[in-house]
Amino acid sequence: MREWTVEGSDQLISDRWINLRVDHCRTPEGTAISPYYVLDYPDWVVVVALTEARELVMVEQYRHGAGRVLLELPAGSCEREDPDIEISARRELLEETGYEAASWRLVSSLYANPATQSNRLHVFLAEGARQVGAQQLDRGEEGMTVHLRPLDTILPGLASGVIGQALHVSALLLALGPQG
Structure with a gap:
């Protein structure tokens, strides 16, 4: 199993509590996965x-x-x-x-x-x-x-x-x- 490639990323929301971004990804087999939403919280x-x-x-x-x-x-x-x-x-x-x-x-x-x-x-x-x-x-x-x-x-x-x-x-x- 290999990691996906992130071909681009856009920040949608950024504040004190949460960051929401949308990634545009590609699997190792070449399948495009877009949009893929990721929540960046603090630990x-x-x-x-x-x-x-x-x-x-x-x-x-x-x-x-x-x-x-x-x-x-x-x-x-x-x-x-x-x-x-x-x-x-x-x-x-x-x-x-x-x-x-x-x-x-x-x-x-x-x-x-x-x-x-x-x-x-x-x-x-x-x-x-x-x-x-x-x-x-x-x-x-x-x-x-x-x-x-x-x-x-x-x-x-x-x-x-x-x-x-x-x-x-x-x-x-x-x-x-x-x-x-």
């Missing part, structure tokens, strides 16, 4: 944060794309001023929950949706999480609430959608699985 981090009591630090917030309030893991975009992805993960946990953690480990880096998105998702396991302050929410995150949930109440409910965000389910399983 994302998701944090599986566990307290000493093995409670999962979670947030509940409204997600407009789904039109629902969802229970999720702390997560967000890597910002340009963050020196590295662990700093991004630490910042997101602190901002969204007011928690810090004693130990941090990068579990995995995956593509979020490689068919149409260029960004990666970096999964961190943060153990020894404890509250050190109040939430420091970004504009638009008003109403986000913090929840501590025992792992034994979350894991059995994954298949029934207790966590509705597929990337967060993947992150949780990776962080807590045999290799996590």
